[in-house]
Amino acid sequence: MKVLVLGAGLLGVTSAYFLRQQGHDVTVVDRQATPASETSFANGGQISVSHAEPWANPSAPLKVLQWLGKEDAPLLFRLRADARQWRWVLQFLRECTPGRTRHNIEQIVKLGTYSRDTLQQLRRDIGVAYDERTQGILHFYTSQKEFDGAEAPAAQMRELGCDRRVISADEAVRIEPALAAIRAQLAGATYTAEDESGDANRFARELVKHCQADGVQFLMSHTVTALREVGGQIDHVEATDAEGRFQRLRADAYVLAMGSLSPLYARPLGIELPIYPAKGYSVTMPVKDAAKAHQVSLTDDEYKLVFSRLTTPGVDGQPGTDRLRIAGTAELNGYDRDLNRVRCEAIVRRTEELFPGAGDTAQAQFWTGLRPATPSNVPIIGRSKLRNLFLNTGHGTLGWTHSCGSGKSIARIVSGLAPEIDFAFAGA
Incomplete structure (x- = not known):
């Protein structure tokens, strides 16, 4: 399945890694020139x-x-x-x-x-420093x-x-x-x-290298302008590249991992995210x-x-x-x-x-x-009301702590598999 991940912060990058581990064809889109350049850049560690x-x-x-x-x-x-x-x-x-x-x-x-255990296993598997x-x-x-x-x-x-x-x-x-x-x-x-x-930023950059070596594509300096719905699912994503050229990006499934910007893109679709x-x-x-x-x-x-x-x-x-x-x-x-x-x-x-x-x-x-x-500090991970739109956002101060567990969980949900933990997943 072709999956488009919106956002190349910690949550987007870990989602992409685990989606690729599930065998999907993954592309990541982000408005910045380099990954993890916003909220994931200099957090508490x-x-x-x-x-x-x-x-x-x-x-x-x-x-x-x-x-x-x-x-x-x-x-x-x-x-x-x-x-x-x-x-x-x-x-x-x-x-x-x-x-x-x-x-x-x-x-x-x-x-x-679960996320800490997943990070430790990832460290053993690929030696990321x-x-x-x-x-x-x-x-x-x-x-x-x-x-x-x-x-x-x-x-x-x-x-x-x-x-x-x-x-x-x-x-x-x-x-x-x-x-x-x-x-x-x-x-x-x-x-x-x-x-x-x-260092969360270093982790994200190192994980991107592993993702790229495994075939994940990163479209950096691409600004998402809208998510377009047709018939109860996302039909395509509209974006502009670094030169301002308009693009339509299509996939079978979409993961919204755009941090604080997530509710701004979800609201026109009739999805109110409490972020x-x-x-x-x-x-x-x-x-x-x-x-x-x-x-x-x-x-x-x-x-x-x-x-x-x-x-x-x-x-x-x-x-x-x-x-x-x-x-x-x-x-x-x-x-x-x-x-x-x-x-x-x-x-x-x-x-x-x-x-x-x-x-x-x-x-x-x-x-x-x-x-x-989110008001509760509990992130929003799981399915949205649109069939092919999935959410991995709202992690507040714990994005680094929860990133690997969230990324692995959303990859399993997109793949039609049950998550490995008992958590209040969206759409469950």
Whole structure:
């Protein structure tokens, strides 16, 4: 079967890889010149099953109210005259009940565990390298209230097979000595030894090479302008190439994996996707003092930040690179991509508070990307109401964590096979 994948980010590339493994003739279309150039470009780097507590939880409404008007707030709502934003916010509030939170955690953990296992198998199968670290992820807390609030979600995750252990501040420092600088501030931590980290952009680019070697075609610098329906299915996709030339692209099946843009293309087809762009930020800086820099990937839940260390070994006598990647926060401000210096500087300031002198802040590089957020944080994977249109989108902050499991699952669904996990798949 000929399959057209719309989007060459993490979700599009993993979909293409697993579709090709199922024997399909696969073409990927993307408006950028190179793969993984938007939301997958400089994310936090974590493969984090333990990051399964959704933004929408019982404590969220009060926090959001407290953060209103604060330019450096971890979650910033910029209310606009935008009906889609208001609908999303109302849906978000409905997901904040204890029952919905437990349901959403279950879905996120199931997909995350399966996806992490799939990534590890992929690594064994093809030897893809992406600055990976397999030292676990440690969530640390400098607020006793936040630490106390983490115990119930961690217990549920353990019940679901994600071994997120609650540990003392002293044990946290033993696991990650760089935390010694703030030992007096630590209330406690949780640790998930099976979680990992790595450079998502490098992974996507390396996987593209494998896909191309296996016959997958990539149409880069091709902007999709419309999906055209005839008789309850997609007839063709309209696009323009880098020179502005119009093209009709036809296939037997289509996978929509265009992140935050997905609802804009689905709506004319009568498909309403509850996805809104959540602008996230990241800072990347060279390691200045290796003794002060963390080795284990970390999550600062109070400030909604993740910390990864990305070390690329040198080749052919060339020096490698050792850098820190700090990412997080969310700003709901439509499709605005402007870098907010206040929010960038807040990330650097928090990093210096926690790990003074670890990174070279003078060489900090700032980035922002639009994460496709659903109100529940549960992604949309599966069939649409159109017979040959499939969805792999809405992964929010967990696109890297969920990419391999989502890609393998959608490939099985397109192929008429049952997914290998029990998950709330669309159209099921």
